[in-house]
Amino acid sequence: MQTAFHLTSGDEEHQDTVLTIAENLSNDETIEMDDIAVVAQAEGIDPLTVGGAHSGTVESLLADGIAFKACSNTLDMLDLAEGDLVEGVETVSSGASELTRLQDDGYAYLRP
């Protein structure tokens, strides 16, 4: 199965909850997950940036095979370049279009 998480919160504790839930899903042996993606936009982009809160967790989850996708509109608005993102994070034209496409492809949507 496939699941996309939507990360928009600027609250560090909330961000930690979202990342922990994604990790728990990845480790849950009762379900066979083909793909897990985290789509971040607005204030939720920070963990995907180098030196951002929880960026170490993002690196670890990327190594576990979870995909991270950063909204280009948000990058533009915050004057961030691709080089500011943790290595392995992809950019997408917009968070909303990517989450629309993923759901159309059969992904479940979770916004903890």
Next chain:
Amino acid sequence: MQTAFHLTSGDEEHQDTVLTIAENLSNDETIEMDDIAVVAQAEGIDPLTVGGAHSGTVESLLADGIAFKACSNTLDMLDLAEGDLVEGVETVSSGASELTRLQDDGYAYLRP
């Protein structure tokens, strides 16, 4: 494609984020959107009311073809009438039933 946004927050900054993300999706040239709807309920109803915070943005997005739907339960609870809503906003029996119907019709769901 089709996408429904769920707007329930009473926080004006959060409301602005939801409306901005809907507008960005409407303007994203990498995806062909047939329908975008914003379903508002609970404290998220304010931007859909005349004189509400961000009601000018709602008018502008309505003109761009984005649909806005107000939950009748919320209107009853807040003693609001249809005449209190920005012109062009529809009412629906309940926010939850409308979002269930829309997803059943193939809409993606986004709750930024």
Next chain:
Amino acid sequence: MQTAFHLTSGDEEHQDTVLTIAENLSNDETIEMDDIAVVAQAEGIDPLTVGGAHSGTVESLLADGIAFKACSNTLDMLDLAEGDLVEGVETVSSGASELTRLQDDGYAYLRP
């Protein structure tokens, strides 16, 4: 139709909003609901525990036929046992896997 609610917030007013919206959906005569489920995890678990805020509302909604599912990861993290849950609440291996399965089974997803 079928709808799953995602309850993760520790804010008691927000929890009340989620439960009220689930109840309104159950009472909405414009839609035929076959199943309504509330999946709780993280700080959203409290209303499902004996003596928790809004646990009386959970008992009442269970009697109305709404299912409540508690995330086992959250129970472990908070040192809660099944006996701490309101009678009738089910446990699931993880909130995210259950919501993935439910959406795969055709449930709409709502995170008010």
